[in-house]
Amino acid sequence: MWERAGAANLDVIQEVEYVKQEAKIVYLLECLQKTSPPVLIFCENKADVDDIHEYLLLKGVEAVAVHGGKDQQEREYAISSFKSSKKDVLVATDVASKGLEFPDIQHVINYDMPAEIENYVHRIGRTGKHLLQEAKQRIPPVLAELNDPMQDVEAIGH
Structure with missing residues (x-):
């Protein structure tokens, strides 16, 4: 019998919300206020990661960011402080979705749908x-x- 890789885990609740572009970042903050940390937020591009990271910091959220434009030291700091619960939110491009283990994640937010x-x-x-x-x-x-x-x-x- 053939079983497709990545079959649905019935313990995972996937919710999809359609939000207009100009309202997304505000809605994102509302979502964060309704869930307990740690939370991962994924975006397709680096500019969105930086914009969201900056916005969350201005709103008092303990957030860090990871993308390919950051140097190794910045990425390591962000990931280690998130893993050790010093920071509540990690905003990242898909670079962080591969090969990194975050065992305690309860909530993943896809700010956008990835191209692939x-x-x-x-x-x-x-x-x-x-x-x-x-x-x-x-x-x-x-x-x-x-x-x-x-x-x-x-x-x-x-």
């Missing part, structure tokens, strides 16, 4: 829309209207 579905798998440990269906979770109408990228792939595995 594999990066979504790395970000939250499972894949996209079809896994919401498999896990019998509510699919927001805005997602249901999107073409399912897995439809083309499902015939491949045996």
Whole structure:
């Protein structure tokens, strides 16, 4: 029997919210106020990581940031202070989603959807829309209207 890698973990609740671009950063802060740390926030590009990091610091959130434009020392400080619970939030590009273990993470926020579905798998440990269906979770109408990228792939595995 063939089993697809990254099958839905029924213990993980995936919630999708459609938020207009200009309202996203404010909504992000609201989300953070409703959840206990540690929280990981993923973004596609470095500029968004920097903007969110700066905004959260201005709002008094204990946040650190990681992306490819930061030097090794900055990245190591951010990751170690987040892992040791000195900082509550880590904002990162997909560079932090691969190969780093964060055992106590309760909440991952995708500020945007990554261009590659594999990066979504790395970000939250499972894949996209079809896994919401498999896990019998509510699919927001805005997602249901999107073409399912897995439809083309499902015939491949045996």
